[in-house]
Amino acid sequence: MAPRIKIPATKYPVERFTLGNGLRVVLSPDRSAPVVGVAVVYDVGIRSEPEGRTGFAHLFEHLMFQGSANLEKLAHFRHVQGAGGTFNGSTHLDYTDYYEELPSGGLERALFLEADRMRGPRLTEENLRNQVDVVKEEIRVNVLNRPYGGFPWLKLPPVMFDTFANAHDGYGSFEDLESATVEDAQGFFDRYYACGNAVLSVAGDFDVAEATAMIERHFGDVPARPAPELPDFAEAGLTEEKRETYLDRIAPLPAVAAGWGVPDPISDFDAYLPYAVLAEVLTDGDASRLVERLVQRDRSATNLGGYLGFMGDEYQVRNPTALLLQAHLPPGGDAGKVLQTIDEELDRLVTDGLKAGELDRTQARMATRLLQGTDDVLGRAQPMAVLELQRGRPELLNELPKLVSEVTAEKIVAAASTLRPECRASIEVIPGAAQ
Amino acid sequence: MSVKTLPDLVPDADLHLPHEAERRLSNGLTVIAIRRSAVPLVELRLRIPFGRAPLAPATLLSQALFTGTSALSSIDLAAELQAVGGSLAAGLDPDRLLISGNALADGLDRTLELLAGVLTDATYPAEEVATERERLVDSIQVALSQPAHLVRVALLKRIYDTHPYAVQTPTPDEIRSVEPAGLRELHAERVRPAGATLVLVGDIDPDQAIDVAEKVLGGWTGSAPDGVIPATPEIRTGPLLLVDRPGSVQSSLRLALPGITRTDPDYAAFTVANLIFGGYFSSRWVENIREDKGYTYGSHSVVEHFVAGSTWQGAAEVATEVTGPSLLETLYELGRIASLPPGEEELEQARRYALGTLRLGMSTQSGLAGLASVYAGFGLRLEHLREHSEAIAAVTREEVFAAGARYLAPSRAVTVVLGDADKIESQLSVLTAVERSTE
Numbered sequence: 001m002a003p004r005i006k007i008p009a010t011k012y013p014v015e016r017f018t019l020g021n022g023l024r025v026v027l028s029p030d031r032s033a034p035v036v037g038v039a040v041v042y043d044v045g046i047r048s049e050p051e052g053r054t055g056f057a058h059l060f061e062h063l064m065f066q067g068s069a070n071l072e073k074l075a076h077f078r079h080v081q082g083a084g085g086t087f088n089g090s091t092h093l094d095y096t097d098y099y100e101e102l103p104s105g106g107l108e109r110a111l112f113l114e115a116d117r118m119r120g121p122r123l124t125e126e127n128l129r130n131q132v133d134v135v136k137e138e139i140r141v142n143v144l145n146r147p148y149g150g151f152p153w154l155k156l157p158p159v160m161f162d163t164f165a166n167a168h169d170g171y172g173s174f175e176d177l178e179s180a181t182v183e184d185a186q187g188f189f190d191r192y193y194a195c196g197n198a199v200l201s202v203a204g205d206f207d208v209a210e211a212t213a214m215i216e217r218h219f220g221d222v223p224a225r226p227a228p229e230l231p232d233f234a235e236a237g238l239t240e241e242k243r244e245t246y247l248d249r250i251a252p253l254p255a256v257a258a259g260w261g262v263p264d265p266i267s268d269f270d271a272y273l274p275y276a277v278l279a280e281v282l283t284d285g286d287a288s289r290l291v292e293r294l295v296q297r298d299r300s301a302t303n304l305g306g307y308l309g310f311m312g313d314e315y316q317v318r319n320p321t322a323l324l325l326q327a328h329l330p331p332g333g334d335a336g337k338v339l340q341t342i343d344e345e346l347d348r349l350v351t352d353g354l355k356a357g358e359l360d361r362t363q364a365r366m367a368t369r370l371l372q373g374t375d376d377v378l379g380r381a382q383p384m385a386v387l388e389l390q391r392g393r394p395e396l397l398n399e400l401p402k403l404v405s406e407v408t409a410e411k412i413v414a415a416a417s418t419l420r421p422e423c424r425a426s427i428e429v430i431p432g433a434a435q
Numbered sequence: 436m437s438v439k440t441l442p443d444l445v446p447d448a449d450l451h452l453p454h455e456a457e458r459r460l461s462n463g464l465t466v467i468a469i470r471r472s473a474v475p476l477v478e479l480r481l482r483i484p485f486g487r488a489p490l491a492p493a494t495l496l497s498q499a500l501f502t503g504t505s506a507l508s509s510i511d512l513a514a515e516l517q518a519v520g521g522s523l524a525a526g527l528d529p530d531r532l533l534i535s536g537n538a539l540a541d542g543l544d545r546t547l548e549l550l551a552g553v554l555t556d557a558t559y560p561a562e563e564v565a566t567e568r569e570r571l572v573d574s575i576q577v578a579l580s581q582p583a584h585l586v587r588v589a590l591l592k593r594i595y596d597t598h599p600y601a602v603q604t605p606t607p608d609e610i611r612s613v614e615p616a617g618l619r620e621l622h623a624e625r626v627r628p629a630g631a632t633l634v635l636v637g638d639i640d641p642d643q644a645i646d647v648a649e650k651v652l653g654g655w656t657g658s659a660p661d662g663v664i665p666a667t668p669e670i671r672t673g674p675l676l677l678v679d680r681p682g683s684v685q686s687s688l689r690l691a692l693p694g695i696t697r698t699d700p701d702y703a704a705f706t707v708a709n710l711i712f713g714g715y716f717s718s719r720w721v722e723n724i725r726e727d728k729g730y731t732y733g734s735h736s737v738v739e740h741f742v743a744g745s746t747w748q749g750a751a752e753v754a755t756e757v758t759g760p761s762l763l764e765t766l767y768e769l770g771r772i773a774s775l776p777p778g779e780e781e782l783e784q785a786r787r788y789a790l791g792t793l794r795l796g797m798s799t800q801s802g803l804a805g806l807a808s809v810y811a812g813f814g815l816r817l818e819h820l821r822e823h824s825e826a827i828a829a830v831t832r833e834e835v836f837a838a839g840a841r842y843l844a845p846s847r848a849v850t851v852v853l854g855d856a857d858k859i860e861s862q863l864s865v866l867t868a869v870e871r872s873t874e
Contacts, residue, residue: 005519005541008475032473033798034448070439074722081717082784083444084791103791105445112442133729133754137685141732141752145685147580218439249682252580253573285522286501286513295566296510302570330573361517368520368539371474375799433580 005360007367007405010374014395015208016388021224022196023118025215026384026394028203030377036204037377038110039099040118041385044192045092046170047233052179055135055172058091059180060188062131064098065089067122076113083109092311093170094318095386101378104205108214111202115218118195123185132177139171147250152257152326152427153310159244160259160322160425165233194225201385201394204377235320237261242425245335249432253302256335258342258426259322260419262308266318266390274411275323276314277404279306280362281354281412282345283325287361289345294327300338301327315400316386323419335428343421350417354409367401447790450824452817453803456641458649462656463629466648467807468641469817471800476520477543477637477644478800480808481534481550484630485527486662486742487599491609492621495564497527498571499618500534502563504556509563512549521546523553529600529664530742531812532626537801540638547651554655557622559615572607582680582752586687586853589678589872593851594691594746598668629658632811636804667744669693670849674868675762679856686758686854687750690765692847694738694745697813703826704838709736710785711835712772712843713749717784719768720749728764730757742812747842755855759862762850766866769845776836789827793820 015027049056067073080087085102098117100110143149154169161167200219202211238261263271282290283306294301306325308314327338373379374397384394456468485493501523502509516522519542525534538546578584588604595601633652635644670693695702706714713720713736724730734751753761777785796802797820810819852863856871863869 005539008539008541010474030473032471033794034451035795035798070441074717074726078717078784079441081715081788084447084787084794086792086795087716101795103447103794105447106791107445108442109444112439116439130726130729134725134732137730137752137754138732140685140754145582145683145752147577250580252576285517287510287517292510295570296563299566299569302573328573328577330569331576357514357518361514364520364539364542365517365522368476368522368537371476371539372537372801375474375476375801377798 005364007363007401008371009401010371010398012203012374012380012398014384016394019216019219021220021222022226023219023222024199024388026199026201026388027208027211028201028380028384029206029208030203031205034104034205035101035377036104036107036202036206037099037101037381038107038114039097039201039378039381039385040114041095041097041199041389042193043095043197043227043230043389045094045096047093047165048192048231049168051164052176053184054168054176055170056176056180056184056188057096058171059131059135059177060185061089061091061096062135063123063127063185064117064121066127066131068117069119070116071113073122073127076117079109079113085110091170092313092316095316095389097382097385099378099382107202107206107211111214111218114200115222118193118198118219118222121189123182123189125182128180128182128185132180135177136174143171147248147252148255148429151255151429152324155246156257156259156324156425156427157310159242159427160238161235161320163233163235166235166320191228194227195219195222196225197227199385199389201381201388203380203384233318233320238423238425241421245428245430247430247432251429251431252433253331253431254329254333254335255327255429256329256338256426257324257326258339258424259324260424261320262323264319265315265321273403274407274415276308277362277366277407278412278415279308279323280366281358282306284362284365289349290325290342293345294338294341298341299330300333300341302330303328315396316383316390318390339426346416346419350413353413359409359412363405363407366404370401370404447794450794450821452821454641455807455817456645458645460628460649460653462653463631463658464652464655465632465811466635466645467632467811468635468639468644469803469807470639470641471636471803472638474800475540475638476537476800477540477635477639478537478804479523479535479546480634480804482632482808482812483532483626484530484659484662485532485625486530486664488621488625488662490602491605492613492617493527493532494605495568495571495610495613496618496621497525497532499559499564499567500525500557501553502567503558503560504552505558506552506556512553515549516546519545523550529603543635543639543644544647544651547648551651551655554626554652559618559622561615564615564618568610568613572610575604575607575610578604582683582685582687582853585680586678586689586851589676589853590689590691590748590851593676593849594670596668599664600667600741600743625659627657627659628652628655632808634804634808634811636800636807664743667741670746672847672849674870675850675852675863676872677856677860677863677869678851678853678872680853681855683853683855684755685752686755686852686859687752688758688761688765689851690749690848692747692842694740694747695842696745697740697815697819697823701838701841703823704830704834705842706789706827707782707785707830708772708835708839708843709738709747710789711777711781712736712768712839715788719771720765723768724751724753724761724764730754730761740813755858758852758854758859759866762863762866766845769843769848772839773844774840776832779832782832782835786827786830790824793824
């Protein structure tokens with residue numbers, strides 16, 4: 001085995017301040033490329049949707065692009081792209097983000113655009129109906145017209161969780177989407193899109209003093225509104241195995257996903273982090289335990305993945321969340337057998353511990369992926385904004401490679417020992433298009 | 436609330452291209468190394484010409500390349516790479532075998548050693564190949580259930596007819612018949628350094644990195660047979676090709692036109708005309724069929740470049756019940772870009788988008804590595820970015836109008852639609868002649 005490689009870290013500077021109206025700001029300057037990333041995150045996501053309004057957080061994300069006080073419909077897109085930039089937004093369980101990446105000369109324009117919609121989007125009946133249609137097409141593309149659509153992020157939570165907040169379909173039912181009203185949207189904005197409930201972050205090529213002045217200029221007069229009280233979404237963990245199946249009429253082959261509850265990612269980060277490493281020990285590459293066993297040796301799976309959080313945002317999620325394993329199976333594959341083999345391999349890990357070099361190499365590869373993510377200005381602006389929002393610790397992004405490298409074999413084994421079949425939820429895809 | 440006005444843009448600084456160090460090794464391999472040191476990593480792209488390689492063996496070879504050498508098993512290889520934070524994977528297109536990966540910068544030497552082992556000594560062990568063969572068959576099976584894949588298969592066939600580019604995915608049965616011996620034979624014949632290009636980008640000293648590559652990859656030798664692919668054929672116009680996918684809840688709409696190469700004198704104007712039509716979100720096509728009418732989640736048009744020819748392609752997934760109206764609006768917008776000059780503001784917006792996204796694309800190690808590798812495949816270097824930027828900056832309304840008329844005329848387009856044929860055929864046939872696919 002090669003000598004252990006040193007895990008490097010990044011040293012992106014982090015400046016934090018809060019405007020008089022309560023908007024939190026994170027700045028991370030880096031002059032190595034002439035581009036900037038701007039992210040605004042709001043502390044509201046799928047879990048905060050009211051009953052009868054499934055998919056509303058995501059639908060509302062679309063409405064935030066449909067004009068605001070000083071901007072007509074389409075203007076936001078045109079101004080960002082006309083500054084040479086790209087943009088998007090995304091809706092997660094615990095937050096909704098909006099972001100731009102532009103040549104650095106477009107920074108002030110991006111700040112203006114974000115401030116304008118933070119004051120208030122133009123919520124009109126026409127735009128709402130238009131975006132309900134667009135979202136329905138998004139759901140058709142990503143879920144209904146595609147094999148394995150929504151697997152497992154929409155399919156496993158209702159097996160694993162009981163409360164509406166944690167279990168419902170975050171893309172939403174067509175019925176709920178179609179019955180949404182402008183009043184619902186206004187109420188959602190008033191409640192959740194307060195500047196006290198948001199974080200602005202900027203990463204990349206800018207001068208801190210200049211950017212601070214720009215931020216004061218554009219966001220300083222956004223009316224102060226406090227954040228709503230953050231609900232506790234915690235649920236009692238599973239005490240007996242839960243297992244369900246569903247028919248995917250266009251999927252040609254079976255698949256299975258399993259989830260286990262994990263410690264609170266925010267309040268118990270030290271206990272949570274080993275699960276992130278464990279997921280990689282189990283599934284990262286051909287030398288990982290489960291790929292070696294299930295794919296290479298048994299051939300009972302063709303592909304395997306493991307990660308924390310239903311949306312792949314392991315360091316940007318609140319409690320409760322899960323360690324997930326998902327596998328696609330060959331024709332006639334037996335999902336029950338795959339789950340049983342996973343249990344066996346977890347037992348083996350708990351009994352025999354890790355092999356020499358196994359943890360070091362997994363940590364090295366995790367470091368590469370973390371560092372690669374931060375090479376992109378948005379790969380800093382976005383996670384830093386969420387880390388500030390949820391933890392008040394944007395600098396955690398710089399620390400993650402080192403923290404990951406310090407997780408010990410004992411902690412991995414201890415984490416593995418909690419992944420018992422009786423606290424596992426699983427969902428199996430029955431292929432409707434099997435030949 | 437105070438009245439706010441849109442802040443002006445600060446003009447871009449001059450385009451700064453990173454220094455490219457380059458050396459052609461005695462074995463025929465070209466090595467290009469670029470320093471971008473923001474994160475302590477290195478990105479690697481190795482492009483090996485693979486034109487006219489037999490499709491099924493070449494596809495399986497790309498999947499099985501890392502299954503073992505005489506010194507290391509597939510699991511050893513994976514573990515050794517992982518130990519330096521590395522990962523390598525291979526992919527295939529009709530022109531090349533592309534090996535891509537990255538590692539911690541301190542792991543560059545080791546990553547290149549492992550790569551050299553695979554290039555000179557891949558053994559394709561029977562057991563491992565059998566596993567990869569079944570995995571590949573399964574993944575093709577899954578692709579065949581995906582509308583985006585199925586419509587691309589039909590479109591490629593429609594565009595390229597009998598040309599080698601017409602079929603880019605082998606059938607499961609073709610894959611099943613490939614044996615390890617066939618892979619070893621193909622590897623010996625085609626996985627060769629002559630004409631190949633290795634790109635390294637990251638927290639490296641470019642000259643030192645090339646020295647290492649020369650030392651480690653110097654033992655990889657041999658030349659490949661001529662893989663030159665004949666020029667792509669003219670695209671024949673004809674009826675809309677309708678591909679039935681019963682039960683589909685959306686229709687996949689695809690259009691194609693002849694494209695032009697990156698070095699064509701019209702390319703900058705064509706690029707901008709394409710952006711204005713459908714090449715970015717603030718295009719006429721997206722604003723029409725998504726933001727005005729809600730027919731789609733997204734539509735997009737691009738120029739796809741292969742070595743033997745380029746094509747223009749437009750793509751949208753639209754609701755089944757508005758498939759006809761979506762085609763109508765698409766043809767209307769194509770007709771408009773081909774028949775009328777663009778507005779001044781429209782041109783400036785598209786121009787700035789084109790220039791800005793070039794800068795975004797080269798702002799990361801992986802973006803730079805991808806760009807340098809793609810360019811190298813067409814005999815270009817990063818300097819081409821400057822030439823292209825200057826051409827984009829200089830394009831006039833008249834030139835964009837002329838490019839629209841010449842390259843985006845709907846009368847020359849071919850259309851393929853995949854969807855629930857019984858529900859969409861009558862919608863489409865009131866607009867154009869329709870022929871159902873029999874495949």
